[in-house]
Every structure is written in C-alpha cells, then in structure tokens.
Amino acid sequence: MILKYCYGNPLETEAVIEKIRLTESVPAEDGVLPESGLDCLKMKEGGCGFTCSLSENDIVYGLGQQIRGINKRGWVYESWCSDDPDHTENKRSLYGVHNFLIIDGKECFGIFVDTPQRVRFDIGYTDRDILDVSMAANDYYLYLIKGDDPENIVKEFRRITGKSYIPPKWAFGYGQSRWSYRDEDEVREVVRRHRENNIPLDSVYLDIDYMERYKDFTVNEETFPDFAGFAEEMREQGIHLVPIIDAGVKIEEGYDIYEEGTEKGYFCRKEDGTYFTAGVWPGRVHFPDMLNDEAREWFGSKYKFLLDQGIEGFWNDMNEPAIFYSEDHLNEVFEQLEEYKDKNLDVNTFFEFQDLVRSIANNPEDYRSFYHQYKGEKIRHDKVHNLFGYYMTRAAGEAFERLMPEKRILMFSRSSYIGMHRYGGIWMGDNHSWWSHLLLNIHMLPSLNMCGFLYTGADLGGFGSDATEDLLMRWLELGIFTPLMRNHSASGTRRQEAYQFKKLESFAGIIGLRYGLLPYLYSEYMKAAIKDEMLFRPLSFVYRDDSQAKLVEDQLLVGESIMIAPVYEQNAQGRCVYLPEDMKMYRMRSLEDMDTEIMEKGYHYIQAKLDEVLMFIRPDHLVPVSSGGRCVEEVDENRLRVLGYIKDGAEYELYQDNGYEKDYNIQRHTSVIVLTPGGQLEETSCWKQMPDGMIVKK
Amino acid sequence: MILKYCYGNPLETEAVIEKIRLTESVPAEDGVLPESGLDCLKMKEGGCGFTCSLSENDIVYGLGQQIRGINKRGWVYESWCSDDPDHTENKRSLYGVHNFLIIDGKECFGIFVDTPQRVRFDIGYTDRDILDVSMAANDYYLYLIKGDDPENIVKEFRRITGKSYIPPKWAFGYGQSRWSYRDEDEVREVVRRHRENNIPLDSVYLDIDYMERYKDFTVNEETFPDFAGFAEEMREQGIHLVPIIDAGVKIEEGYDIYEEGTEKGYFCRKEDGTYFTAGVWPGRVHFPDMLNDEAREWFGSKYKFLLDQGIEGFWNDMNEPAIFYSEDHLNEVFEQLEEYKDKNLDVNTFFEFQDLVRSIANNPEDYRSFYHQYKGEKIRHDKVHNLFGYYMTRAAGEAFERLMPEKRILMFSRSSYIGMHRYGGIWMGDNHSWWSHLLLNIHMLPSLNMCGFLYTGADLGGFGSDATEDLLMRWLELGIFTPLMRNHSASGTRRQEAYQFKKLESFAGIIGLRYGLLPYLYSEYMKAAIKDEMLFRPLSFVYRDDSQAKLVEDQLLVGESIMIAPVYEQNAQGRCVYLPEDMKMYRMRSLEDMDTEIMEKGYHYIQAKLDEVLMFIRPDHLVPVSSGGRCVEEVDENRLRVLGYIKDGAEYELYQDNGYEKDYNIQRHTSVIVLTPGGQLEETSCWKQMPDGMIVKK
Numbered sequence A, B: 001m002i003l004k005y006c007y008g009n010p011l012e013t014e015a016v017i018e019k020i021r022l023t024e025s026v027p028a029e030d031g032v033l034p035e036s037g038l039d040c041l042k043m044k045e046g047g048c049g050f051t052c053s054l055s056e057n058d059i060v061y062g063l064g065q066q067i068r069g070i071n072k073r074g075w076v077y078e079s080w081c082s083d084d085p086d087h088t089e090n091k092r093s094l095y096g097v098h099n100f101l102i103i104d105g106k107e108c109f110g111i112f113v114d115t116p117q118r119v120r121f122d123i124g125y126t127d128r129d130i131l132d133v134s135m136a137a138n139d140y141y142l143y144l145i146k147g148d149d150p151e152n153i154v155k156e157f158r159r160i161t162g163k164s165y166i167p168p169k170w171a172f173g174y175g176q177s178r179w180s181y182r183d184e185d186e187v188r189e190v191v192r193r194h195r196e197n198n199i200p201l202d203s204v205y206l207d208i209d210y211m212e213r214y215k216d217f218t219v220n221e222e223t224f225p226d227f228a229g230f231a232e233e234m235r236e237q238g239i240h241l242v243p244i245i246d247a248g249v250k251i252e253e254g255y256d257i258y259e260e261g262t263e264k265g266y267f268c269r270k271e272d273g274t275y276f277t278a279g280v281w282p283g284r285v286h287f288p289d290m291l292n293d294e295a296r297e298w299f300g301s302k303y304k305f306l307l308d309q310g311i312e313g314f315w316n317d318m319n320e321p322a323i324f325y326s327e328d329h330l331n332e333v334f335e336q337l338e339e340y341k342d343k344n345l346d347v348n349t350f351f352e353f354q355d356l357v358r359s360i361a362n363n364p365e366d367y368r369s370f371y372h373q374y375k376g377e378k379i380r381h382d383k384v385h386n387l388f389g390y391y392m393t394r395a396a397g398e399a400f401e402r403l404m405p406e407k408r409i410l411m412f413s414r415s416s417y418i419g420m421h422r423y424g425g426i427w428m429g430d431n432h433s434w435w436s437h438l439l440l441n442i443h444m445l446p447s448l449n450m451c452g453f454l455y456t457g458a459d460l461g462g463f464g465s466d467a468t469e470d471l472l473m474r475w476l477e478l479g480i481f482t483p484l485m486r487n488h489s490a491s492g493t494r495r496q497e498a499y500q501f502k503k504l505e506s507f508a509g510i511i512g513l514r515y516g517l518l519p520y521l522y523s524e525y526m527k528a529a530i531k532d533e534m535l536f537r538p539l540s541f542v543y544r545d546d547s548q549a550k551l552v553e554d555q556l557l558v559g560e561s562i563m564i565a566p567v568y569e570q571n572a573q574g575r576c577v578y579l580p581e582d583m584k585m586y587r588m589r590s591l592e593d594m595d596t597e598i599m600e601k602g603y604h605y606i607q608a609k610l611d612e613v614l615m616f617i618r619p620d621h622l623v624p625v626s627s628g629g630r631c632v633e634e635v636d637e638n639r640l641r642v643l644g645y646i647k648d649g650a651e652y653e654l655y656q657d658n659g660y661e662k663d664y665n666i667q668r669h670t671s672v673i674v675l676t677p678g679g680q681l682e683e684t685s686c687w688k689q690m691p692d693g694m695i696v697k698k
Helices: A150-161 A184-196 A227-236 A256-264 A293-301 A327-340 A347-358 A385-403 A435-450 A469-479 A504-531 B150-161 B184-196 B227-236 B256-264 B293-301 B327-340 B347-358 B385-403 B435-450 B469-479 B504-531
Strands: A002-007 A041-043 A050-053 A059-062 A075-079 A100-104 A108-114 A119-123 A130-135 A140-146 A174-176 A203-206 A240-246 A278-280 A283-286 A313-317 A371-374 A377-380 A410-413 A425-427 A485-487 A536-538 A556-558 A562-564 A574-579 A583-588 A594-599 A602-607 A613-617 A621-625 A639-645 A650-655 A670-675 A687-689 A695-697 B002-007 B041-043 B050-053 B059-062 B075-079 B100-104 B108-114 B119-123 B130-135 B140-146 B174-176 B203-206 B240-246 B278-280 B283-286 B313-317 B371-374 B377-380 B410-413 B425-427 B485-487 B556-558 B562-564 B574-579 B583-590 B593-599 B602-607 B613-617 B621-625 B639-645 B650-655 B670-675 B687-689 B695-697
Touching (some): A059 A435, A100 A150, A108 A130, A108 A150, A140 A150, A150 A435, A227 A240, A256 A293, A283 B347, A347 B283, A347 B347, A385 A410, A435 A469, A435 A556, A469 A504, A504 A621, A574 A613, A583 A602, A583 A639, A602 B602, A613 A621, A613 A639, A621 A650, A621 A670, A639 A670, B059 B435, B100 B150, B108 B130, B140 B150, B227 B240, B278 B327, B327 B347, B385 B410, B435 B469, B469 B485, B469 B504, B504 B583, B574 B613, B583 B639, B613 B621, B613 B639, B621 B650, B621 B670
Parallel strands (some): A174 A485, A313 A410, A410 A425, B203 B240, B313 B410, B410 B425
Antiparallel strands (some): A002 A140, A059 A100, A075 A119, A278 A283, A371 A377, A536 A556, A556 A562, A562 A613, A574 A602, A583 A594, A621 A639, A639 A695, A650 A670, B002 B140, B041 B050, B050 B130, B075 B119, B100 B108, B278 B283, B371 B377, B556 B562, B583 B613, B639 B695, B650 B670, B687 B695
C-alpha cells in the first residue's frame, strides 16, 4: 500500500513515475498521518518533518549511497550531493541522494522523502530511540509504503519509480581505469599487459586526460590522433573505451559547445542574468542547465560526437556539481586574505584563515548564487541541487534513446537522485585504498539496490591513497560479484593495475571467476531489473525469523542462490561467517581450482587465504557457470557447468540475451535448468548433459 | 642476546640506558650481519638500511603508536613525529616514534633502529615478502635482539631501555576532559553531574583554555581567580585537576618565561642566530630548546608554578612540535598567493594554490630551519626531530624528581620516542569519534606496551568529530581496562561527557566496573612495570602454538588472568570471539550485575548488548575485585571479592601500595591469594575469607 502526502509546494522531481492519489495531508492532533495506521510515525507541527520512535531492535535500512552500516541507526545523514572524497565515519553526505528508508520493527514500512532540497535524517543520533527527519524547506512529497517485509516494500517502491537501467553485457566485464592514462600507447600497454598475463579485460576507462584541455566532447588530437580508429583497434581486441564527461563546459572563445551554449542561453545564470562562472578541471566553466528541457536535450545531443567514433559507454563526473571555486567568491577570498598578512595569527585567527581558504570549494553560498529554468520557472540552484547529476545523466539517457534507440549504451554517474536509476548506474564515488572502504562497499550494495541502482560498484583497490597488493586482491574478491567491476585510481597514487603486482596467477584466477560466474550474474541482474528486485540483499531480508541474520552486516546474498562473505581485514586468513541455513561452501582460487564443503547453519570460522574467494550456495539452488574467457564476448553461454547444493532437487531460471540490444523480453530468453535430487540434469527442450559434466544448449 | 651495530655517526638518543658492547658492523658480502646468525636479515650496501625476507605467515609486531593492525605487514610507515589528527589508513606517521619491531617467523627477533631522524619501514608494502628499512641519513644504531619468543624479546628490550613510568594511583581513575572547559564553574558542573549520577570520577583535565592567552605556566585569573583554592576544593571532592602544557612559549613583552628564555638564550635559533618564530595556539612563539640540558632544566623548573598550587598531574601537548606556521614561511606564502589572484585557475594551478596553503602547517622546510644545542653541538632540528617531545617530557620528569622526589606526578605526552617511557605515558593522540578508532585503540595497546609505554589510552569517545551514545559506551567498555581512562573531546564537537546521554545507569555501571577491577589492574600494571613486561598482550604472544590465535587482532590479554574481546561495531549486539583455551566468560553490566558461563576453546558468537562488557578469565587464574567507589581513594583494597575460573586451584600475586609515593618495593607490598580447587580461600598470613564471600586483609 502506498500513501502519498504533500506539504507546501514541492517541485516535481520525476523520481516517481506512477500517478498516485494524494492522501489528505493534515495529520491528526497527535501528528499521526491520515490513513497510515502507524502510531510510531508522527508529523512535526506544521508539517516540518516527522519523527518515528524506534524500539531497541528496530533496524533502519536505506539511504542508498551513504556511509556507515547497512543498518543506518546511530548517525545523522544529510541529503546534499557532495564532492567529498574522504568518506570517513563523521561525514554526512556523499555524491548521491537517495531519500528512501525502510523501518523494520514491529511495523515494517518504507518512507520516501521526495524533494531536491537538503534533508536531514537523524537516525538515532541525537536520541538512539528516535528517527527525526527534517527539511531545509517544508516543500516535499512524502511517500509511505507499507508491506509485509522489506523486500515487498522495495518492490513496491521500485515499481513506482520505474525500471532500473540495464547496461550492455560487455559492461559486466572487468574494466581498468586510472586518472592519468595520457595517450593511445598507454592504453595499449594496459590492454597488452592484461592479455599477456591472462587477466581478462573488457574495457579501459578514459579519465579527464583524453580531452583537449578538459573540454567536454573533444579529444586531444596529439595524444589520440585517430580516436575512431583507436576505438576500432581496441574493439578488435575485445576492449571498449569508456570516456568521462564532466558537468562544466569550459569558457573558451572558439570552442563550439561554449559558444553555442552561450548563444542559446543554455547555461545557468546568476540573479543578474549573467552566466554563473565556476572553476573546475579546465579552469573557468559554465554549467549547462540540465534541468531546462531544451538545454538538456542540447547537452545530450553532444554525446553523438563520441558515439559516432564508436564509443559505446560513458561516465558522467563532477555533476553534484563539484565547484573548485566560483569566480566571485574566489575574488572575495583573495581580498580577505590580505587582512591576514603580517598579523600575529593565534588559534582563532589562524583557524579563520584556514577556514577561509577551505571555504573556496563547494561553498554553500555559491550554490545559492545561480539559477535554473525548471519547468518554465526560474529556480535557485540550492532548491533543486540534488537533481543536477540526475538530470545530467538523464540528458545522456534521453539522447541515447533518440540517437541509438536499439542499442544499450553504458552510462554511469557520480552524482544521482532516485529516478536517475532509470537512465544509468552509479559508481560509489571517489573512495580510498582503505580496507574500511572495502567494507563500506559491501554495506552500500544492498542500500543502493533498494533505491533502484542495480548497476553499481566501487573503485576496486580504491581511488585515492596507495593500494597494496592484498587490498586489491581482497577487493576484487568482492568485485567479481558487483555488476560494475572496475579498478580505478587517482593520479599521483601508486599504480594498481593487477599486473603491477606479483601474484599474477592469483589475479588472473580471481578475475577469471567473474567470467565464469557471468551467466549467473547477468541472469540475476536482468531478472532483478525486470522484476524490480534487488541483486544484493542483506541476510535479514531473506531469513526474516532469524534474529542472528538481522545483525549480519558483512555478508550478502547475491541473487537467489549465492551468499558471499568477503574478507575485508588486512592479514586475515579467513573470517567468521554466519550461515543462516546449511549451505555448500565453495573456496575458489580460479574456475579450475576450487574446493567445496557442506557447512551447517550457525557460526563458523572459515579459512580463506589471500587468493581464495568464499562463495556459499543455498540448499537446492544452482549457479550456472561458464568456462570463462578473456572478455565477455568470448564467454560461451551455451556450454555451462552447474554448481549447486542439491538436497531435494533444484531448478534455476536462466535469463539470456545477446546483451547489446534493448529488447529484453523475458519470455523469449529464459530457460530452466532442472537438477534431480541426484544432481543430474533433467533434460528439457533447451539443455542436455554432456559426458564431461557440462550442459549444452540444444 | 642483544647485538648493537653502529653506522655512520649516530646521535645518542638516550633511548637505551644500558651499556652494550658494539658489534663489528661491517656485514658479510651477502649483507648478513656479523654474529647475528640470521640469513633473512641483510644490510643494504653501505649500511643504508636493511631488508628482511618474510615468509607467508610471518608476523611483524611493533612500531608503537601507528595505524593499522597489530601485525604491521602490508603498509609503509615513517618515523616522523607528526601532528595529524586524521588517523586514516593511508597515513604513515602519527605523534610518536617507536622504531622497535619484532619479526616472528621461523626465527624470532627484535630490531630497534635508534636514530632521531626520519626512518621508513616498508613492511611488505612494495613487496609483500620484503621488510625494507631505510633512513634519511645513514647515522644510526641498530639493535638486534634475539630470543625464544616475542615476550622474551620485549623483556630484553625493555631491560635495556629502562623502567616504565609509574603514575600515581589516582591516575587509574576515570578522567573527564574537553577542549573548552572555560572556568571554575564549568569544571564544578562537570564534577557535580558525575557525582549526581553516580558516575565515578577522579580527574578533570584542563585544556588550553585555563591559561592566560595560551601562555605556559600561567592561569587565567578571570576564569580561575583562585587556582590553588580551586584545586584544593576539587581535591576535597576526590578530583585532581590536570592542566595541559604546550611546547611553544608565547612571544610577549612582560611575560616572564618569554623574557627569561630570551635573555638566557634557551630558545631554538635559526641559522643566523636569531630565534625561530613559529605560530601555535597563542600566535607567535619560540620553542624552548628541550635538547639543551640547561634549557631543559629551566623549562622543567617552571612546572613548579602549578605544583605549588596543588597540581599533581600534567599532559604535555603540541610537542612534535606542531607548527601551525612559521613566521618566515607564512610571509612567503602570502607573497606567492598574490600570483594566483585574477588567474584562471585550472586543475593544475588550483591544486598548486591549495597545496601552497596546505604547506603552511607542519612544513618540512620549517623543520629544517631551526637548531638545537645538543650535547654541546649545534644540530639542525630535522636531525633530532623525533626527540623533541621526549625531551620536553623528560624536562618535566627530571624536574619532578628534583622538586618532588618522593611523590608520583601524573605526566603524559602527545609526542614521544622510546626512552620517554621512563618519564611519562602518552595518550594516543587526537583521534576521532570513529568506530574504526576504537579498533585502532585495541591495536595500539600491545604495540605501545612492547615499546615500554604502559601508561596509555585513547581519548574515549573520540576527540574530533561527533560522538554518539553507543560509541562512547562501547569505547568505555574497552577503556575500563586501559591505564589512562579519559573521555576527551574537541571544542566544537558534540558534548560527550557520559551524563550528556540517556543511559546514565549503564554508564555508571560500566565505569563503576573500572573501580571494581582496580586492585587487579593496578597490581598487573605495577608488576608489568617492575618486571619489564606487557600489560596488554596479543593472544599470539601467549598461545604460541595456536595458529588461530596468531590471527586474532581484536582481542587482548590484560595482565595474567583476563582476556578481553571488545565490541567495536555499531549496532552489533555481540561478536565472534576466539577462545584459545576454555575460559570463564563474565558478561558484566555493573559490579553488581553480571552473569558467567564456562566456554570451550574455539570460536563463539557471544551476545553483548550495548551496556554489556565481555571479560574472560583463563583457567586457574584469579581477578581480585573491589566493591568500587566514587574515586580511587574510596576503593577499599583490603576487602575484595575474587573472580576466577578454578579447575585445579589458583593463586594470584597481588601487588598493593599506597599509590602516591615512589617507593614501590615489590617485596613489601605483595601478597598471595590462593584458592583451592573448590574455590575456597586458602588462609595465608594476609587474607582471610568472610562469610559473605569477600576476603579481607588481616
């Protein structure tokens, strides 16, 4: 059941695409919401937010891309798309905003606060027993979703917010990225060294350096003299190039996009009508008004420049939007800095001075100093801030629909808002080479899935700071399960392509597992996308009556058959794992090298050496596995091995398609694999068993 | 066996106080050290550091105050005393420098690199299988300590570096601190609210605000008009005031210490002979030359100002030394900033600009621009950098010896070097209210103990960032076992005195446990100090043949009887615990409220609600427990309860003394408590059993 309440004059974010009747929004005297039947949830006076009392063991799920655990209790979070690379425990905002929560207590219900302004979620921070939600302004829609359990609520929520984005199948391959790949030869070297070492690879990402002085939709002709030819050369090796696109357009006479945007009035303006100037990678830029339909269509159409050169995937960056500085504020700062010259700076004045300099980037005042044309109205940026990244990616998604209606184009974004999941995925932002961020990666997966973001993953090995061989390996052991599987790092950090380290065979083995698991992972992804389900689920979503399962935050279910328990501590040689039921453990070093053991329900310490991946299969569940390949194209999905834990017989619905077109009609592409209690394939119209144990498509 | 090698012309740090014969330092052709008998350890050419090959399962312990795990493998650490409050995984240096390592492999040996310059420990970072140690300059002593096992090696190392500092007994009580307690009334309020809520308390710390404009050895007469009287008033309530002392002396005409120091030439000078000017809390300061014997004696004598007012404890801060800015460099920066004015700052120039501002604090160039008089020679600061905090605390320690030869004075420092452990303890620096720092606290305890620092603890609840009730409570559950047990937080963060939260009874119960455990903890501390042993040991030090115990990094042995397994994850309601042998578990909520269970060797998931402390007693070990008190003075140590896990009978050697004098003659103060297999006290000359189960001193 979904109830929709309206307070003030909220802007339409187009997060929800289903028409839902408005419920009477005036709450009862004690604040209880009309028709809700929930005593714990109360509106504050005047509709300015609401509170919910929490019992000792209630769990609060959600918020998508955020710090801390799967259970969000015990912190205060703020919805404000932020470019902040240090995701430490004290932060309140990351790149994306996903105002969806599930309160799982005596009553179980979901809440979606739909407003593009700042929202504050105090989830047992001020008072452990109170959830307190408040907004910068009292203009918002509140959706209340009641259901039997969290999975149900997620499904309902996903139904009203629309189908999740589906990338091309090659985007499930391993990708290598680094901010600093300067030219064709460096990219060739990356590919060559993966191929030489039998480390599969499907894509190389091009960070800002491929552009001509960081200008969107340009290519540096010195370093990439024949971009289309180079893209073709890469494609022949099974490699897709994935260039980055930034939110800001460089101010430069003669640069067509700048000139066209200026002429047509497509950039965001200040109060006085002149264009707002921010500083980002290229120096001074204007921001295209992504919220203006016409400007958005115009910006989207620019992707054609790269699509025409054979590019099939993009990542949208800096679209919170990140502001290194604004021209106006920077000038003010320089003036104020004068005052500190020749002063005896003590604790107060010195910190003031430091704060002044720190205030230059992502300054709240700057976000109040430019405007959008949204649905015909002039609206100050801070009132729609959390939509900017969403609408930039929508620009691209809508353009792809026009330009290439049949073909799937890879698209993921740094900033996001619920609704954007229809147009692209996200990566988890600029993390660090920290073990704690490997754990954070685990925590974010189900939280993002709840909000519709299925195509996601973290920068494996970590973006900022220096990676170590063991960190990268452990992270890849999680990464082989995440749809976006990309190794990415920042300029100036230690090089962290797998081939930079010693254990080349182990890396090849672990990354190879991804290609073996591809038939299962792709099938599970597609079914989740089509049925509005989650790919990664907390144990508590599935084992509802298991009070122990509710507490597990470092294991996840991946699709219907698999539970993972990644090792995320340095120098560990195993870990404690909770099995909510008997399962079959696979300890895997490569597709060819794994051992198995049936393990009983309960806690176990399980050994997992540095190059060993733990995977658990649930009873009477199957995992079809290929023989791998150097890239997705090479994976033979018609010849499979079936892993599984058979007690009474099992069946698995395998979704398959060609992976490149948008026609994903589930009826046409689904086959069922049935195994008898003895573990033999029951022959169906589709599959038959071969003497070597493989099953092949008839 | 200890071997001492000498390379170049090392400075004497006085870390080692025992005379040790120099071994021939020219290594064999393959680099093997003379007399060492160790093939794995090899000098690099010319003595510029050494390498050690590591096998897959070798563990490297040590480095004292550092980030990451108990096993230091997998990172690169740099010895450089640093004021950096963000102890994230990518950092390489913290406040203290402790160049002592134990390699626990096929061979087990310790290494101490004795030099006050920068040292780099690449412990399997570049290559997982190589430990690589290199120095800024090849002037160092290398001590090689061979022994049967790590405990043995620690004992040997501690023997040559001298006895650990012993604080007064009241310093084992709970302390409340916060940067921002402004005046007498605020301190009174803190004390009152602890007393009102039955939360024991022994001390209130005074951060920089008690001084007159941050001038060392002054008291703000407006906010503390009668400091001696106020200290007396507090003492009557069982409270000790512990003021902070900073490294820098404010430049101010008329300020006696500044004038005296200038006149006598006791401050550090620049190359040209003028005094070096840095900016810290008070603005411009000079640094006393702590390495100069005369200046050190002079600075130490200044503590008398506060001792005379009844103060019995101090903490030395900012003594890396932290430099907010140097006068010279700041002027340069201001000039260079001009160049960025009106420029179109792109990625390169903008980051340059940011780096320029960031370069102001703790700039390496500044540390090369002033000099010390050390043992009669003029030495540039960077060459002795890591001694500064050590020698500041030594100034105090030596002064206390002169001024109050009988009395123990509490002293702990932020910066340190091995050797300083003879003069004071350390706190673990300016951590954050992060759960990961609770775990880091666990990791640092044994590492610091190895290096002689027994009196230590972290800022409970976290210094920077905002604490939550659950974090503080879980942290206190560890803190009740650490000798320094202090809740400390930064100005501007959420108030985190225990009484700020809801679960007052739980806080009273948990902190009360400390006072119950005091007889045991104090006894174990004193025995460890007297016998050069560790108070906190990793499981691997004790259960040498247990390969599982070697991997446990989140449990510790505390003294001879107790194992702790703190909960350090938010929203957890228990944790996995590894028992290396059968133990008796105490699940404690307060001294009056605990339940017990005998648990078998192996892994267990053990429930521990938010307000429950897990403590495990080893078989045939005892823990004498008092009935608590509001402060240490109130604890009746002559009437005890004995907790224990008796199989075949147990005895415990209880160290007791009056806790205030320096005469800790173990013979005089030790009594033995013996329990029969049936758990009854065997009557000795000292103790008899009472009908109520308590034992009392005859």
